[in-house]
Amino acid sequence: MKEIAMANKPSIVKGTRDFSPAEMSKRNYIFNTIKEVYALYGYQQIETPSLETLQTLMGKYGEEGDKLLFKVLNSGDFLNKVSDEELQERNVLKLASKICEKGLRYDLTVPFARYVVMHHDEIQFPFKRYQIQPVWRADRPQKGRYREFYQCDADVVGSDSLLNEVELMQIVDEVFTRFGVRVLLKINNRKILTGIAEVIGAADKIVDITVAIDKLDKIGLEGVNQELANAGIDADAIEKLQPIISLQGTNEEKLKTIGEVLKDSEIGLKGVEEVSYILKVLKSVGLHHEIELDLTLARGLNYYTGAIFEVKALDVEIGSITGGGRYDNLTGIFGKPGLSGVGISFGADRIYDVLHALNLYPKETIGGTQLLFINFGDQETAYCLPLVNEARRQGVCTELFPDAVKMKKQMSYANAHEIPYVALAGENEMKENKITLKDMRSGEQKLLSKDDLIPFLLAQQ
Amino acid sequence: MKEIAMANKPSIVKGTRDFSPAEMSKRNYIFNTIKEVYALYGYQQIETPSLETLQTLMGKYGEEGDKLLFKVLNSGDFLNKVSDEELQERNVLKLASKICEKGLRYDLTVPFARYVVMHHDEIQFPFKRYQIQPVWRADRPQKGRYREFYQCDADVVGSDSLLNEVELMQIVDEVFTRFGVRVLLKINNRKILTGIAEVIGAADKIVDITVAIDKLDKIGLEGVNQELANAGIDADAIEKLQPIISLQGTNEEKLKTIGEVLKDSEIGLKGVEEVSYILKVLKSVGLHHEIELDLTLARGLNYYTGAIFEVKALDVEIGSITGGGRYDNLTGIFGKPGLSGVGISFGADRIYDVLHALNLYPKETIGGTQLLFINFGDQETAYCLPLVNEARRQGVCTELFPDAVKMKKQMSYANAHEIPYVALAGENEMKENKITLKDMRSGEQKLLSKDDLIPFLLAQQ
Numbered sequence: 035m036k037e038i039a040m041a042n043k044p045s046i047v048k049g050t051r052d053f054s055p056a057e058m059s060k061r062n063y064i065f066n067t068i069k070e071v072y073a074l075y076g077y078q079q080i081e082t083p084s085l086e087t088l089q090t091l092m093g094k095y096g097e098e099g100d101k102l103l104f105k106v107l108n109s110g111d112f113l114n115k116v117s118d119e120e121l122q123e124r125n126v127l128k129l130a131s132k133i134c135e136k137g138l139r140y141d142l143t144v145p146f147a148r149y150v151v152m153h154h155d156e157i158q159f160p161f162k163r164y165q166i167q168p169v170w171r172a173d174r175p176q177k178g179r180y181r182e183f184y185q186c187d188a189d190v191v192g193s194d195s196l197l198n199e200v201e202l203m204q205i206v207d208e209v210f211t212r213f214g215v216r217v218l219l220k221i222n223n224r225k226i227l228t229g230i231a232e233v234i235g236a237a238d239k240i241v242d243i244t245v246a247i248d249k250l251d252k253i254g255l256e257g258v259n260q261e262l263a264n265a266g267i268d269a270d271a272i273e274k275l276q277p278i279i280s281l282q283g284t285n286e287e288k289l290k291t292i293g294e295v296l297k298d299s300e301i302g303l304k305g306v307e308e309v310s311y312i313l314k315v316l317k318s319v320g321l322h323h324e325i326e327l328d329l330t331l332a333r334g335l336n337y338y339t340g341a342i343f344e345v346k347a348l349d350v351e352i353g354s355i356t357g358g359g360r361y362d363n364l365t366g367i368f369g370k371p372g373l374s375g376v377g378i379s380f381g382a383d384r385i386y387d388v389l390h391a392l393n394l395y396p397k398e399t400i401g402g403t404q405l406l407f408i409n410f411g412d413q414e415t416a417y418c419l420p421l422v423n424e425a426r427r428q429g430v431c432t433e434l435f436p437d438a439v440k441m442k443k444q445m446s447y448a449n450a451h452e453i454p455y456v457a458l459a460g461e462n463e464m465k466e467n468k469i470t471l472k473d474m475r476s477g478e479q480k481l482l483s484k485d486d487l488i489p490f491l492l493a494q495q
Numbered sequence: 496m497k498e499i500a501m502a503n504k505p506s507i508v509k510g511t512r513d514f515s516p517a518e519m520s521k522r523n524y525i526f527n528t529i530k531e532v533y534a535l536y537g538y539q540q541i542e543t544p545s546l547e548t549l550q551t552l553m554g555k556y557g558e559e560g561d562k563l564l565f566k567v568l569n570s571g572d573f574l575n576k577v578s579d580e581e582l583q584e585r586n587v588l589k590l591a592s593k594i595c596e597k598g599l600r601y602d603l604t605v606p607f608a609r610y611v612v613m614h615h616d617e618i619q620f621p622f623k624r625y626q627i628q629p630v631w632r633a634d635r636p637q638k639g640r641y642r643e644f645y646q647c648d649a650d651v652v653g654s655d656s657l658l659n660e661v662e663l664m665q666i667v668d669e670v671f672t673r674f675g676v677r678v679l680l681k682i683n684n685r686k687i688l689t690g691i692a693e694v695i696g697a698a699d700k701i702v703d704i705t706v707a708i709d710k711l712d713k714i715g716l717e718g719v720n721q722e723l724a725n726a727g728i729d730a731d732a733i734e735k736l737q738p739i740i741s742l743q744g745t746n747e748e749k750l751k752t753i754g755e756v757l758k759d760s761e762i763g764l765k766g767v768e769e770v771s772y773i774l775k776v777l778k779s780v781g782l783h784h785e786i787e788l789d790l791t792l793a794r795g796l797n798y799y800t801g802a803i804f805e806v807k808a809l810d811v812e813i814g815s816i817t818g819g820g821r822y823d824n825l826t827g828i829f830g831k832p833g834l835s836g837v838g839i840s841f842g843a844d845r846i847y848d849v850l851h852a853l854n855l856y857p858k859e860t861i862g863g864t865q866l867l868f869i870n871f872g873d874q875e876t877a878y879c880l881p882l883v884n885e886a887r888r889q890g891v892c893t894e895l896f897p898d899a900v901k902m903k904k905q906m907s908y909a910n911a912h913e914i915p916y917v918a919l920a921g922e923n924e925m926k927e928n929k930i931t932l933k934d935m936r937s938g939e940q941k942l943l944s945k946d947d948l949i950p951f952l953l954a955q956q
Contacts, residue, residue, distance in 0.1 A: 043829070043830055044548075044550075044551050044609040044612055044613055044829045044830075045548060045550075045551075045613075046544065046547075046548075046609075046613065047544055047546045047547060047548055047597050050544030050545075050546055051544060052541065052542070052543050052544070052610050052613070052614065053541060053542040053543075054541060054614065054617065055539035055540060055541060055624070058539075058540040058541060058542060059540075061542075062540070073863050073892055074887050074890070074892050074893070075887070075892075075893075075894070076863070076864040076867075076892060076893065076894035078516035078519075078863060078912075079516060079519040079520070079523070080513065080514060080515060080516055080519060081513070081514040081519060081522075082513050082514075083507065083508060083511030083512060083513070083643050084511075084545065084599075084629065084631070084643060085508045085511055085565075085631070085642070085643060086507075086508060087505075087506060087507075087508055089505075089506075090505050090506075101570070101571075102570075104546075104567050104568075104570075105567070105568040106565050106566070106567055106568070106599070107565075107566040107567070107568050107591060107594070107595055109562070109563075109565075109633040110562075110587075111587050112587060112591070113585050113587055113590070118583065121582045121583070122579065122582070124574055126571075126572050126573060126574055129574070130568060130573070133568070134568055136508050138545075138567070148505040148507075149513055151505055152505055152506075152507065152513070153513065153515065156515065158907070158908050158911035158912065160897055160898070160908075162894075163516070168545065170545070170546070172570040181546070182544050182545060182546060190897065193897040193898050194898070195870075195897035195898045197870075197876065197895065197897045198897050201895075201897075204884075208887075315880070318877065318880060319880055319881070319884050320884075368504070368505045369504055369505075402534050402537070402539060403537040406537075409656075409658075415658065416779065419776070419779060419780055420780070423665075423780050423781075426535050426536065429535070431534055431535050431536075431537060432535070432536075432537065433536070433537035433623075434658065434662075436621055436651065436654040436656035436658045436659050436662075437621070437654050437655070437656045446619070447619050447621075450619035451539075451619065
């Protein structure tokens with residue numbers, strides 16, 4: 035009784051979203067475009083379950099990541115393995131590991147690594163897979179950050195060839211060309227960063243160095259040097275870093291400068307060579323967008339071992355909208371070492387916002403129904419039904435309004451759904467074996483014979 | 496240290512599945528076919544979050560359903576609202592409600608009801624929506640029963656018209672026609688069942704009655720009558736039920752018989768009238784499959800109030816592969832009464848099994864890449880790259896093998912991926928500005944000029 039008395043006004047989980055038909059058609063446009071390009075390059079789709087064992091998930095995303103995992107309570111008597119003492123202890127981390135053994139997918143990379151290990155014998159390498167699925171993070175929700183959101187990943191595992199890096203950049207270039215979004219592709223290489231740290235004798239300071247260099251525009255050379263000193267890098271090393279901090283010019287010029295700084299670092303020179311090769315091949319195939327070597331790119335530094343990618347939209351203020359890189363030992367965590375991989379991930383939610391801000395959605399993505407038959411009652415419906423069915427048979431998305439309500443209501447349904455054509459058949463039309471077709475955009479009406487209706491519509495498409 | 500010592504051999508959550516590229520292409524074939532037909536009939540797609548508040552989910556699926564909900568542990572200190580006494584009590588149901596406030600979607604209907612209530616003001620009714628998303632149930636996993644599986648629902652809310660029932664049956668008919676699966680559509684009406692119970696004065700015995708009648712083939716008339724008596728139905732009522740139990744003939748004949756039995760039940764006659772109307776209109780539009788009135792159809796009896804649908808595959812032994820019906824007060828549970836709805840749900844996993852058993856997947860759903868360029872090294876790659884790109888520009892799904900490994904390995908990649916054409920360019924081809932194209936199905940090889948390669952391939956499609 036008490037239950038019923040409570041107003042059961044529904045709410046949605048914070049940080050999650052409903053998607054309306056209009057939003058879905060835009061989202062599908064984004065996903066379908068990415069899928070088409072992935073397929074064009076020979077990537078194949080897989081899907082993995084939303085639920086993974088916590089053993090698979092824990093310890094893969096750092097301490098912070100572990101905290102952001104959504105854990106699923108065991109079914110039934112979830113306390114049966116917990117002693118009274120453990121309960122009283124109230125150690126929530128320990129307790130969680132006893133009462134939960136499953137969690138929600140946090141990204142697509144770890145499940146992919148698990149997939150590759152578990153299905154190793156069925157896979158013909160190199161394995162070019164794409165995967166577009168939601169992931170969940172128990173983050174504090176805020177503008178543009180959701181607890182459930184989609185990732186759109188493509189990875190190749192089992193090939194060291196830099197042609198994979200080339201192809202992934204071509205894919206990025208092609209996707210944003212299809213979207214009509216002007217972007218800047220950025221590339222870096224973990225080996226160059228390692229080389230820099232090696233040369234200046236401060237291997238543990240890579241992050242500090244890239245963060246400081248990144249501020250050059252804001253705080254000037256003086257400021258950057260001060261920040262490096264504050265980070266505990268000695269004067270001699272800062273001196274050596276000067277050509278890197280003031281790095282300017284074309285990619286070729288930058289690579290030359292870096293090559294000189296790194297002349298004594300084997301790994302550093304390897305990085306320079308890799309970037310040079312990738313840029314050279316990309317030049318030969320031709321990109322629609324500019325690609326720039328950016329040493330401050332340091333994303334995923336804890337797992338990327340070679341190329342690092344990032345994409346910035348040029349006409350909208352927003353963070354990176356695509357990123358990726360090469361990792362040398364993806365599946366090692368699951369006991370299968372030696373498989374190198376490289377991948378990219380499109381940020382569907384940010385791309386959604388970018389296309390919205392730039393008004394770049396194609397008109398046709400909205401709505402679907404092309405023809406609505408007005409319902410004037412049983413007799414008129416019987417007259418229209420064969421036409422309704424014939425229209426569908428010919429591939430025209432068609433509706434018959436189900437209720438014989440006021441015409442105005444039916445017309446406003448057509449308007450709300452942006453249905454371009456409305457068909458009407460009343461007493462007069464029925465007598466003459468005709469149908470009135472109204473173009474909802476122009477307001478124009480035509481009296482057509484029944485046989486002419488569908489050919490006329492098909493001719494308009 | 497101990498962690499590392501443990502063999503971290505990965506496993507998958509029981510009752511969940513990975514989908515390989517070959518499986519994905521078959522699943523996509525199923526989903527895309529259903530989507531296309533839904534769109535053809537003017538249904539629009541929505542999506543709702545995987546996570547719903549437990550307040551939204553609990554109490555909607557019966558006591559058993561509540562137990563099968565996957566509950567998500569609150570983040571952070573999930574014990575902070577639990578007293579020591581409550582902990583010691585070990586009442587898991589009560590405790591779960593204190594440490595979890597979210598759960599995974601159990602079906603698509605309750606989230607849809609929540610959606611309609613929360614977005615009521617933006618929706619132009621009747622609202623014809625479809626939704627294809629996974630749902631989760633903490634069921635004991637067994638053959639053909641999964642803990643994560645997809646539902647493919649279409650519903651209309653805000654219209655009482657029986658034309659909706661007609662359309663949904665047409666959709667079912669069309670989908671299975673496209674799949675090439677022979678099916679029997681079954682229809683019943685809750686009002687007829689209510690009428691029967693009313694006439695024999697045993698309103699609470701509907702389920703017992705339908706279960707007993709359903710056994711006619713197995714246990715004979717005698718057996719059914721015995722079972723009805725065992726269920727506490729008196730001899731007089733069983734007598735009245737005889738024409739219903741032995742119901743035979745065409746739908747029209749059945750409806751006539753039922754009409755006579757139910758002549759004193761207003762609601763029963765309403766049910767007869769509804770079924771008659773739906774069957775009459777369906778006859779006029781023409782279905783590819785047979786539709787049969789089946790009084791033993793009693794699915795969803797606790798919420799369906801009018802039509803009840805079910806679809807049986809004729810050539811495979813498997814349970815119902817599609818079902819649905821009309822419910823009069825979907826959104827009442829969320830404080831918005833008076834919205835009637837009717838819907839269907841395709842069982843994608845069972846349909847997958849049916850298409851597999853009958854070998855009905857179209858050949859083209861498998862694989863994607865049409866052309867593979869063999870990698871003989873840097874020079875040959877440079878020679879091929881413009882062709883690779885041109886092929887993609889023309890819409891041909893194309894790969895260049897990333898590594899210059901042994902030809903045999905590259906060829907076996909092409910075979911494993913069922914790639915129909917392989918392009919080779921070695922020294923000779925390069926000298927003559929040509930390319931060798933091998934048809935992998937026939938084994939035939941052709942030497943083509945570079946310019947002829949893509950036109951040749953496009954002509955093969």
